Amino acid sequence: xxxxxxxxxxxxxxxxxxxxxxxxYLFLSGHNSPGGGFVGGLVLASAFVLMxxxxxxxxxxxxxxxxxxxxxxxxxxLAVLSGLGPLLFGQNFLAQSFDYFNLPxxxxxxxxxxxxxxxxxxxxxxxxxxxxxxxxxxxx
Amino acid sequence: MESLIIILVGVLSTVAFYLLLSRNIVRVILGTAILxxxxxxxxxxxxxxxxxxxxxxxxxxxxxxxxxxxALILTxxxxxxxxxxxxxxxxxxxxxxxxxxxxxxxxxxDNE
Amino acid sequence: xxxxxxxxxILPILAGVLLIFLRTYGRLQAWTSIAVMAxxxxxxxxxxxxxxxxxxxxxxxxxxxxxxxxxxxxxxFAVLLVLTSSVVTVICLLHALVSTDKELVTMYFYPTVLxxxxxxxxxxxxxxxxxxxxxxxxxxxxxYILLTLGGSKRQLREAIKYVSINIVSSWFFLIAIAYxxxxxxxxxxxxxxxxxxxxxxxxxxTTISIVFLxxxxxKAGLLLYFWLPGxxxxxxxxxxxxxxxxxxxxxxYAMFRMFTLVFYHxxxxxxxIIAVMAxxxxxxxSIGAIAHNDIRQIAAYNVVIAxxxxxxxxAIATPDAIEGAIFYLLHDMVVKALLFLLIGTIILLTxxxxxxxxxxxxxxxxxxGWSFFIAMLSLAGIxxxxxxxxxxxxxxxxxxxxxxxxxxxxxxxxxxxxxxxLKIFKNCFWGETIVSxxxxxxLRRGFLVPCLLLVALTIGIGLxxxxxxxxxxxxxxxxxxxxxxxxxVLTEDFQ
Numbered sequence: 136x137x138x139x140x141x142x143x144x145x146x147x148x149x150x151x152x153x154x155x156x157x158x159x160y161l162f163l164s165g166h167n168s169p170g171g172g173f174v175g176g177l178v179l180a181s182a183f184v185l186m187x188x189x190x191x192x193x194x195x196x197x198x199x200x201x202x203x204x205x206x207x208x209x210x211x212x213l214a215v216l217s218g219l220g221p222l223l224f225g226q227n228f229l230a231q232s233f234d235y236f237n238l239p240x241x242x243x244x245x246x247x248x249x250x251x252x253x254x255x256x257x258x259x260x261x262x263x264x265x266x267x268x269x270x271x272x273x274x275x
Numbered sequence: 276m277e278s279l280i281i282i283l284v285g286v287l288s289t290v291a292f293y294l295l296l297s298r299n300i301v302r303v304i305l306g307t308a309i310l311x312x313x314x315x316x317x318x319x320x321x322x323x324x325x326x327x328x329x330x331x332x333x334x335x336x337x338x339x340x341x342x343x344x345x346a347l348i349l350t351x352x353x354x355x356x357x358x359x360x361x362x363x364x365x366x367x368x369x370x371x372x373x374x375x376x377x378x379x380x381x382x383x384x385d386n387e
Numbered sequence: 388x389x390x391x392x393x394x395x396x397i398l399p400i401l402a403g404v405l406l407i408f409l410r411t412y413g414r415l416q417a418w419t420s421i422a423v424m425a426x427x428x429x430x431x432x433x434x435x436x437x438x439x440x441x442x443x444x445x446x447x448x449x450x451x452x453x454x455x456x457x458x459x460x461x462x463x464f465a466v467l468l469v470l471t472s473s474v475v476t477v478i479c480l481l482h483a484l485v486s487t488d489k490e491l492v493t494m495y496f497y498p499t500v501l502x503x504x505x506x507x508x509x510x511x512x513x514x515x516x517x518x519x520x521x522x523x524x525x526x527x528x529x530x531y532i533l534l535t536l537g538g539s540k541r542q543l544r545e546a547i548k549y550v551s552i553n554i555v556s557s558w559f560f561l562i563a564i565a566y567x568x569x570x571x572x573x574x575x576x577x578x579x580x581x582x583x584x585x586x587x588x589x590x591x592x593t594t595i596s597i598v599f600l601x602x603x604x605x606k607a608g609l610l611l612y613f614w615l616p617g618x619x620x621x622x623x624x625x626x627x628x629x630x631x632x633x634x635x636x637x638x639x640y641a642m643f644r645m646f647t648l649v650f651y652h653x654x655x656x657x658x659x660i661i662a663v664m665a666x667x668x669x670x671x672x673s674i675g676a677i678a679h680n681d682i683r684q685i686a687a688y689n690v691v692i693a694x695x696x697x698x699x700x701x702a703i704a705t706p707d708a709i710e711g712a713i714f715y716l717l718h719d720m721v722v723k724a725l726l727f728l729l730i731g732t733i734i735l736l737t738x739x740x741x742x743x744x745x746x747x748x749x750x751x752x753x754x755x756g757w758s759f760f761i762a763m764l765s766l767a768g769i770x771x772x773x774x775x776x777x778x779x780x781x782x783x784x785x786x787x788x789x790x791x792x793x794x795x796x797x798x799x800x801x802x803x804x805x806x807x808x809l810k811i812f813k814n815c816f817w818g819e820t821i822v823s824x825x826x827x828x829x830l831r832r833g834f835l836v837p838c839l840l841l842v843a844l845t846i847g848i849g850l851x852x853x854x855x856x857x858x859x860x861x862x863x864x865x866x867x868x869x870x871x872x873x874x875x876v877l878t879e880d881f882q
Binding site for chain 1: 349363
């Protein structure tokens, strides 16, 4: 991937940041308005893919030393474990609960246990999507 | 409106099956992608296209649409996404190994 | 604690994910998977006994009760299949311990097998049809990966066909689910059964049931089996043993569930179609089994014949026939794994799959030869081996209901099975040996032990049929009385 495109690279630097922020927003707003782990994860993944497209694969891999295969495995693990957590409290598999907290900046915020599950999904989606792109683009 | 969607599903399925029956593997993969879209639209139409608010807690609307088909479609999209990604990589590998993208030449024999 | 119902699906997934982090530790991966599957088998035994005393068990995910939430329902039929598939997997993994290449192991072989089993067990246990679809896809995606692992030309070629045909059948599945939801407005098995019974099974619903029949026939290899021999005969030994033993069974399970619980009102149409398809499968499979000279192909066609045989039981649908079909289903999982392991071992030892190129290897490997002999007898249904009980019960059912033609063809197919197996036995094991004692490839104990375990299991099921029959007849009872299942799943309000 030896594209040397100044405009793409410059724009990517700014846009990646916006995409990442939007991805996190979508992920956090998930449990009772449009959004969620899957969509948020896809948006986050698209930021990574943009980086891989505009820069060299090697450069990005040096900058983000994450094994995306393991990232997706970790995501699944997190999601399954969050499902198993309620068993410790005598609840059914995948049961959820939520409560309201007063956070310093955000004020009264609803935090639900489903967030852990969604985080697992998001990590899985990021891992899988980046993996697919990398495995297709790897050997030229 | 439902009838219109069903006709669209029919058109999409026709296109998809036409592509599926061709010999070029990339066309077959495109066919499978369109096929999955047809199925998703079908599920949506079968739930009934009602006018109502999105099935979310904060909306406080009088009527809501049926949430189940949407959940089903989301799941089906994820699955078809994974399968399409897989078959794309598979086709690429097969092209590298076998040196052809023509399904007719992938027939193969017993004796090998 | 009903949470035990989760173990057959969640534990393999959890273990599979953990094993991804242990990529380079081949031995550890193998033994962990074996241990996990043994725990699953133990959980299944526990569940099976709990069902006999407490009735059908159920767990609602997240506490959402049916028909709104997703639930797993464990009845005797499902749990018997979970148990058998787990035991068969343990034994196949023991074989994998010695027969799998290092390269394959680092390519996530064991995690994929565990995901495959999670999908299979999930399909058996799921209580609604969309969850069945999802579990099917988990199983299919894992099978795509297992089929292509190794990446030989033949595997890649067959994988493209296998994946394409399964995408089309998944499309049919989705369309059928959409039709069903449009027609009756629910997807929970028990609720479907209630609604269909209320409305009466109109021609529209019967048509939808036939779309489902097409879907499951594609998965099970009932009549629509043209993809099966190629894809089951190309992957490495353990993979093809798992495929031959387990994959088609999930399709068969789904058919039994659908046509005994939901669409049982119009047997003149649906069950007759199944009967015709089963007969054609038996005939086609028999022709394939005697026509081929590649031992992998012969084994694959034997899978097809068994599918036809089991589904004659569903077509007849008397208590005896269903019981026989369940017995035969359990027997077939064990004996097909045995057959594919033996055939894989023969190919590893002789380096060829063609009947004509080998001869007399019983002199080099006597135990292997006699194991094959027992597998052959068991497949043909000779007492006291496991195939006998199923065949007798099914025949009894056929005679009671007067389906003599079905009976004649089903039993006739056994002769073709015997013939095709005898062909392998006579050509490969008897006659002048092709390898001298000095330069024969030594048969490692790791290859032989799993085969012997399966031989013991097939003899055990045959001799212990009496003990097993309590569970099997409970399973058949539940299948034939949908109300039992409905009562266990739905509260009064929804019935």
